[in-house]
Amino acid sequence: MKQLKTLNPQTLKDLIGNEPNEIIQFRIRFLQQVQDNLKALVTQFNHDQFDEIKENAHFLKTSAKAIGAEVTADLLQQLEICALNQQKKRCKFLIKSITDEIKLVYQECKLWVQNQDLHQGIQKLFFYTRIKKIRTV
Numbered sequence: 001m002k003q004l005k006t007l008n009p010q011t012l013k014d015l016i017g018n019e020p021n022e023i024i025q026f027r028i029r030f031l032q033q034v035q036d037n038l039k040a041l042v043t044q045f046n047h048d049q050f051d052e053i054k055e056n057a058h059f060l061k062t063s064a065k066a067i068g069a070e071v072t073a074d075l076l077q078q079l080e081i082c083a084l085n086q087q088k089k090r091c092k093f094l095i096k097s098i099t100d101e102i103k104l105v106y107q108e109c110k111l112w113v114q115n116q117d118l119h120q121g122i123q124k125l126f127f128y129t130r131i132k133k134i135r136t137v
Contacts, residue, residue, distance in 0.1 A: 011068025053083035
């Protein structure tokens with residue numbers, strides 16, 4: 001079985017080509033999107049809204065796959081299944097794991113940005129995209 005990566009750099013290159021400025025813009029959008037969706041997952045979990053958790057996890061999984069966040073996508077796939085089966089304890093564990101993994105995705109993006117010759121405005125935009133503390137379940 002293939003070892004999953006926190007962030008597979010080849011995924012976006014295959015999708016849009018070797019365009020560092022566009023790659024980081026996709027990653028920024030993902031990081032912004034995931035923060036809102038993680039907050040929603042926590043709220044949905046706290047209200048036992050398993051159908052909404054499943055839908056939210058599916059939506060995020062698609063985005064995670066697109067940017068090459070393989071571990072995140074795998075965790076979201078597991079969350080979809082657990083939400084479908086209403087496995088509350090496992091959902092809680094997975095939401096915490098996803099939150100931790102997103103922080104690793106951010107760190108890998110940050111290292112990548114520091115090693116690229118990017119447009120200065122794009123660099124600034126990335127560094128203004130902070131991973132806020134998300135209260136977990």
